[in-house]
Amino acid sequence: MADVRILLTDKAIARLPAPKEGWYLARDTELKGFFVVVGKRKRTFTVQGDLRQGGKRASSIRVAIGDTSEISTRSARATAKDYLAQISRGQHPKANKLGSATGEPATAEGGATASSGGITLRQAWERYRDAHMIRKGRSERTIESYRDHVERVFVEWLDSPLLELSLDPVKVVTKHDDITKESGPYIANGSMRTLRAIYNHARKSNKSLPADNPVNAIDWNGENRRDTGMGTSDLKGWFAELAALDNPIRREFHLFTLLSGCRPTALQEIQPNHVNFGRRMVHIPKPKGGAKRAFDIPLSREMVLCLVRAMRCGRQMYPSQAAEWIFPADSASGHLVEQKEDRGTLSKWGNDLRQSFRTIATAAGVSEFDAKLLMNHAIPGVNAGYITRHKLLEDHLRSQQQAISGAVFAALGETLVRKTTVRNWLGRRASRRTLQIEPNGALADGAFGREAA
Known part of the structure; x- marks a missing residue:
């Protein structure tokens, strides 16, 4: 479905139709940068803004506020204003969480240091591959399938801290929807299962990672058992x-x-x-x-x-x-x-x-x-x-x-x-x-x- 613009209220959000495939955005007409990501089974309050450094646009970021079933629109709007104000000053709204979760300081600009996010996806994948898959005798075909998911599907996340993904699950939701559109529902679900397994394994030795796996935020695609056998x-x-x-x-x-x-x-x-x-x-x-x-x-x-x-x-x-x-x-x-x-x-x-x-x-x-x-x-x-x-x-x-x-x-x-x-x-x-x-x-x-x- 195409994105829509409405005045976001609890009633208006409840009346939004669920998409048949993927997701769409319901943008607020009152507060720029405040919107709801509407999936088939989940709706998330989110803000988006441009981080600036030295007066120049550094990057555009999305930050999840919370599930519409758990937080009211009024509360989410107040949080959105606060987040957008921080972003306009060049600060990541969750920089403090990134720093405190790992016990490391944030940068002067308010963003996390390169190491503050802890273990990266690349490091977590290498540990999972060596300590779990190879040690337990997984077949070469299975390992290659996982490698394809990590190094091809999630290539842009390889050097991103897992903590960033866990604190911004909308990234994972958006990625799952994008993969579904580009490669189909089975590849999208399969790659997310890989990410979920790597995150769970990494958390065993990285207790700073939240217990809530970011993959839990996605709406899984339906998968029908293939019925192509002969009688x-x-x-x-x-x-x-x-x-x-x-x-x-x-x-x-x-x-x-x-x-x-x-x-x-x-x-x-x-x-x-x-x-x-x-x-x-x-x-x-x-x-x-x-x-x-x-x-x-x-x-x-x-x-x-x-x-x-x-x-x-x-x-x-x-x-x-x-x-x-x-x-x-x-x-x-x-x-x-x-x-x-x-x-x-x-x-x-x-x-x-x-x-x-x-x-x-x-x-x-x-x-x-x-x-x-x-x-x-x-x-x-x-x-x-x-x-x-x-x-x-x-x-x-x-x-x-x-x-x-x-x-x-x-x-x-x-x-x-x-x-x-x-x-x-x-x-x-x-x-x-x-x-x-x-x-x-x-x-x-x-x-x-x-x-x-």
Whole structure:
């Protein structure tokens, strides 16, 4: 909504409509620089003015006065006049708070010294990264996501004291609204969660920081769970699309994502030594959550054949990279990195297939508890602590995995025979081939030759 100008009173503010997206300003017609920031769920009295030093404009600042639900307009107006008078004299209205909170003096002009705000966002982020994320084994992808938020989204705040943000939460509210407009609601919420976590961690060793996290002032964007999974009735069309892909390694990668329900980013880094065909297991060493969440995926017959086809094609297309990766590619890392496809070519990929796995598991009669174990989800509740997952892998969970894969291929029906591209890829007896396994769990050398499509 566009900004409005009205005489601010308690009744007038109560009648202001909430914006559908973002925020807008209701400026007072009586006192210049006094306004209300109107968000979807929160309204804040605020002043804005130009700080001057040596008779010249140094900067324009906004200072929050208080929530409209906690302070009357009359009281807020009186405070606004006082704040605006201080700003006109070149003094930050909250300079004394900045100084007293850290025990350090303010500058002669009334602003805080460079060090009076205590720990900066950059320092807090580095401590959080090293002392919390790395020490607790968070994955490189998770750390990189946090780094992107801090060093890109909040780049202008890197050397700002966290105390300044905590005493002027309107900055955080405005930033969240700006990110929402520029990058969308999910990026805005995600970056604010990062800022909230860093602030909370910093406060543990910086007791001068207020207990009220400035991120608490924002109005969170609504986030809808993505509902893009397939049911069994959708699989015929999807398999036809998949069979038509030119790159056979990408084809097998998408199929294995569907059959395993695993996160695609974890599957991209599977290595040959992670696969034990004798035990019919594949090890995922660094899933979401880091090494401490490492787990094994039991393999159905269809999943074994999928991996064999991927390894065979990898040896033909990228022989050097295939020695190190199950899904090799001509990339800097040597493995498949970009898993996105044109939706017109392949309608479902990535996390769509993870959702599909969960949906098909229900159709196959697999319990919600077993499906969560197969997907390495955290199991809530006290009783979950008594479940030893690896004791269930060899028999129970593998049988559940086989039931899901069986439901996937059963849904294809006559497509395996009648659809030429699917038949040439998977063959008529797609799930019944036998493979020769060495004692160490590797495939016999001739297995790649016998596993012709």
